Amino acid sequence: MIIKNNSTRLIITLSFLLIFPFVQKQWFNLYLFNINNVSFYSILYYLSGTICPFLISLNSFNNYTHYKFNNNKDYSKNLIKGRALFFLVAINLIFLSYLVSYYFYINFDLITNLFLKGIQISQPNIFQLNLFIFLISMLLIFKKYRIFFKKLILVNFCLISFFIWFMQINNIKIDDQFHIHRYYGLENINLINVFILLVIEIAYFIWSFLSYKSNLSDWMVQLPQKGDMNPILNILIFYLFLIFYYSVIM
Structure with missing residues (x-):
């Protein structure tokens, strides 16, 4: 039932994303007829740029945040542990932490260039960046902070989209x-924003799998079983439609 409900919501969201660009273009055309005055269609057009980022974030939080996996560790031959698990955990955690810090920096750069032009702010040096990545990595180990960062990531996505x-x-x-x-060097920076979020979604999913329940405390992870990787397919389908949407509206 849960899978069916999620699929239904996904289909509705994707259908909206397919139709909305054409509706948005019609609002823009109607707005052009009375471009010098504030009209109902001009308001609709201005607000239309905030609708999709909000729906994308809502869909991501509801469907790509709280994952559930099979957690049967009875078969030792199907377990990842020891040095192999260490490398998987370290690489994924550092990579995800770097992506999060980098994504926040992109938003910070947009804000400073748009609204704080008179203020010269230097980029973080290697030590500061590594410290930030380390702090994020430590916090991502805990589930409540992982969910908190997911919320921040989606807020960051919305803000970048709004800017x-x-x-x-x-x-x-x-x-x-x-x-x-x-x-x-890509003119359509909406696509860059979506692509970065897609990579974060995949890294977040992998980290959710590795850190699921007692995996880290037991220091063993069950190899993916049937159905465990289905969210990856859903993520890819959803973001392919997003790429289509942001390609059409440009």
């Missing part, structure tokens, strides 16, 4: 002063 939308409707040129453009 990008703000730049688009105000015709602010996105150039190399913005890290997200300078580093990737």
Whole structure:
């Protein structure tokens, strides 16, 4: 029943994402007829840029945060433990922590370039970055902080999406002063935002699997069983539709 409900919500969300870009374009065309005055359609068009990020975050939190896995450790030949588990845990935890810190930095860079142009803020040095990654890694070990960071990540996604939308409707040129453009060199920075969130979602899922219940305290993880990897497929399908959506609206 839970799987069926999740699938139904996913289908509804994806259907909305398929249709909404065309509705949004119609609102924009109607807005152009009366561009010099505030109208109902201009308000709809301005607000439309906030709808999808909110729905994306809501869907992600509801469906890609609280994972449940099979946890049968009766068969020792199907267990990951010892040095192999150490490398998996270390690599995934450091990678996820780096992605989170980097994603926050992108948002910080957008804010400073958009609203704090007169203030020169230096980038964090290697020591500061490593310290930040270490602190995040320590907190991600605990489930409540892992969920807390997932909320922060989704808030960060919404804020970046809002800032990008703000730049688009105000015709602010996105150039190399913005890290997200300078580093990737892609004009459609919405796609960059979505892609980073996708990679974080996958890393978060893997970390949720490795740290599920008593896996870390027992220092053994059951190899993925049937159904354990289904969320990965759902994530990929969902984000492919997001890529389509943000490709259409540009």
